[in-house]
Amino acid sequence: MKKYHWSIISIFLMLLLAIIKLGVGFLSKSVALKAEGIHSLSDSLASFIGFISIYMSEKKHEKFPYGLYKLENIGAMFISFFLFFAAYDMFMDVLFGHYKIDRQYISWGLGVGIISMLITFGFSVLERIAAKKHNSPALMADSEHMLVDGFGSFVITLNFLSLEFNINLDKIFASVIILLIIYTGFHILKEQIFVILDASVDSKMIEHIKDIIMQDPRVKSIKRLLVRKSGDKIFIDAAISIKSHNFNQSHAVADDIEEAITRVFPQTEMVFIHYEPDESPENTRIAVLTFQDEVSDFKNVDMIHIYDNFVLTFVLKAKDDKEKKEDITATDIAQVKSDFVIATNHPKSNRAKWILHKYGVFIWETENKDIQKALDEIKAFSKD
Ligand SMILES: [Zn+2]
Numbered sequence: 001m002k003k004y005h006w007s008i009i010s011i012f013l014m015l016l017l018a019i020i021k022l023g024v025g026f027l028s029k030s031v032a033l034k035a036e037g038i039h040s041l042s043d044s045l046a047s048f049i050g051f052i053s054i055y056m057s058e059k060k061h062e063k064f065p066y067g068l069y070k071l072e073n074i075g076a077m078f079i080s081f082f083l084f085f086a087a088y089d090m091f092m093d094v095l096f097g098h099y100k101i102d103r104q105y106i107s108w109g110l111g112v113g114i115i116s117m118l119i120t121f122g123f124s125v126l127e128r129i130a131a132k133k134h135n136s137p138a139l140m141a142d143s144e145h146m147l148v149d150g151f152g153s154f155v156i157t158l159n160f161l162s163l164e165f166n167i168n169l170d171k172i173f174a175s176v177i178i179l180l181i182i183y184t185g186f187h188i189l190k191e192q193i194f195v196i197l198d199a200s201v202d203s204k205m206i207e208h209i210k211d212i213i214m215q216d217p218r219v220k221s222i223k224r225l226l227v228r229k230s231g232d233k234i235f236i237d238a239a240i241s242i243k244s245h246n247f248n249q250s251h252a253v254a255d256d257i258e259e260a261i262t263r264v265f266p267q268t269e270m271v272f273i274h275y276e277p278d279e280s281p282e283n284t285r286i287a288v289l290t291f292q293d294e295v296s297d298f299k300n301v302d303m304i305h306i307y308d309n310f311v312l313t314f315v316l317k318a319k320d321d322k323e324k325k326e327d328i329t330a331t332d333i334a335q336v337k338s339d340f341v342i343a344t345n346h347p348k349s350n351r352a353k354w355i356l357h358k359y360g361v362f363i364w365e366t367e368n369k370d371i372q373k374a375l376d377e378i379k380a381f382s383k384d
Contacts, residue, residue, distance in 0.1 A: 006127060010123070021033055030163075036155075038086045040116075045082075050232075076188050159173040217336075220241045284309060295369050301325075307375065318332075327352045330351075331355055341361055347363075
């Protein structure tokens, strides 16, 4: 079963429950049951709007180049206003209404409460399992909502059970459900206002996106990262600094970053990346390939010395691998964002060459076996 199948079932289930609850609510004159009916109706409408918005989000228009995602948010706001209005209306009934429960429908009400309780609790459990399978936060949220709805049905069951024993607590139980409706209304309203005012997504997601961007060996730093939500889509606006001599390849950097982010967050609709070269010379990072503390080639390296601005910062142990040693070494050098690699020879492996080229690592070939003297060669050039 696909994700949207769950939405369709949930829409019709809620609508069916709403009709039954409202029908029996009017017949029995129970305000509590009518309130539950209104609640189910609003749930069904909310799911319907969410479902429609999936289709609307595909449509783009010259006048709405960012898409029409916010229609979902506007629709949801109307639902919250409908909930407040309904809550007010029923609260007036609770305070001033003189209604008498029609006793012949008490068993009907009890039946509706029990059936609705079974359906909502059961669906909540099934949805929770599906949410875990699809790794879908939206399905999980729906499952949690269904659990709260199950509580509403439990209140209804309790209400008609006590009516069966001639105890009329309808107004009290109605108040409980009205409070639940007001809470739901505020929750929806708050969420929509946040989206409409372009509130950022949560900080955990921002940190995750930062990590993804920084994982690209060509990115030196992130100057700015703005993420906003529209409907259920996210828009990312980032300014990054990349290695200067790689500036002509900046398009490829932006494309790769966009792809990496979309892989983790499929709801990403657009990624804008502004890039600037990182020209500060103090940021020059040099990797020196060494074997027994002498400059070596890609094949025999045992230690990789990393220098920042000609000062040794850390040492990496070269990984041993008979076949792919050159490629692994090239990857490790690129991964720590080196600008240069000093070696006695270029790598023989084409893949290693390609990795270094892609990530803008310049190969400095030297005949100097002494590390310091080899570094001085680059230093001499970087002065002017
Ligand atoms: Zn609900």
